[in-house]
Amino acid sequence: MVFNLTTLPDALVPGDAGYEEAAGVLFGQGRPAVIMRPGTRGEVVDAVLHAQRNKLEIAVRSGGHGLLAHGTSDGGLVIDLGRLNHVSVVDSDRRVVRVGGGATWARVDEILRPLGWAISSGDTAGVGVGGLTLGGGFGWLVRRFGLAIDNLVAARVVLADGSVVTASATRHADLFWALRGGGGNFGVVVDFDFIAAEVPSAHFGEIVFDPVDPAAMIRSWRNAMRRAPRELTAALVLPPSGSDAASSATVTFCVTGCDVSTADSVIEPLLGLGRVTRASIEERAYGDILEPGHPLPPGLRLFARNVMMDDLDETATVAVEQFRHESPATSVILRSLGGAFGEVPWDATAFAHRDAEVMVLAMSMVPEAQADLLEPAFRSAWSGVAAHGSGVYLNFQGSATEEDIATAYPPATRARLVEVKRAYDPGNVFACNHNIVP
């Protein structure tokens, strides 16, 4: 295919300097026919229309951290939104912040930190605002301020036909509902309007316990989090059962909205969960608790599964322990929910699993050469844990099968997503994602 590159916004094709680097994302190297890096909303429209005229699959990229490398393509057209990384305050009284669809959370922090503001986001600075938000967005403020989508008030979207609409509670409300959890299915979001929160600082730390009885630790961590105020969000990390650290467990936590002595009292119950070998708590700017994020080491593949659990009961706990033994190279992370997250009605957004008290994640890095061989056993072991869940969070799911989509969206949510897809993208132009087929 021959492109008239003079009409394309900042385009790269194979052979151009910088193409190889631009064709890669964190979890994969693609070989797109063309990579466009629009700097304006109009250039995004050009890219969307150009792809359709030339029958090219569209891959949309924000921070490039999608687990399934949907931000690149083999033979298609990548719309890399990295230049659309503006962050500005549009209403300081209401703390409305407009964020470009290609900004990272590090960029958001750069602008909000001097104001003492933050937007509930994830745990990693380099993750894109686009992908994280459209999936939901779980982070260290989730119990206090809900998901990233719970703080979203509007989005400007380039649709498949090249038109640009603003979606909010009052305009294109069906699209606004779908964007909050339905992923990149409906168009290219060129900017998001969030309500930021006042978060002048965060008390962040970790507590390492050793030795632990993992099932007892899960139980007591769960009980402590059921009683905890929403100012505390915490994760329990159980290392691979086959590793040197197998006898230990780590609780990582973030407390906001209180002074040091209150923060100390909030985390005190966590210190009582077992024999503490190391503990730290530090007051930091919110942006400083975000991890830098690291590329996957070459030659390795990530296995990632998760499940939302409404009740982390005894049988679920036993299932987690069983999984750790059957899959000894896998870390299991339990992230606490509840609080503001659970107060949003299940059907208010396309992310429906508001009754979950915990998200359980399994992550393992395996040599690429053995990955195909090992994956069935990993999945089969995980099915015992998954059976205790009410759904999955697609942004942490290492696959995009029909079963994943069906588990992520309850039937009524899925039916509504299909309706919105039919209205806004009937030709399935935006299909390189956890796809909602129109």
Ligand SMILES: Cc1cc2nc3c(=O)[nH]c(=O)nc-3n(C[C@H](O)[C@H](O)[C@H](O)COP(=O)(O)OP(=O)(O)OC[C@H]3O[C@@H](n4cnc5c(N)ncnc54)[C@H](O)[C@@H]3O)c2cc1C
């Ligand atoms: C190291 C790491 C840490 C993570 N931590 C968290 C966490 O704490 N909490 C959490 O909730 N998730 C977390 N995630 C998961 C993360 O939310 C997803 O991987 C997400 O898809 C990444 O977004 P991105 O924009 O960086 O990725 P990309 O690969 O750029 O985008 C992913 C997909 O989102 C869609 N998309 C992105 N931007 C737009 C846009 N502007 N318009 C339309 N569609 C768009 C596209 O379909 C795209 O393929 C983490 C992932 C990694 C790798």
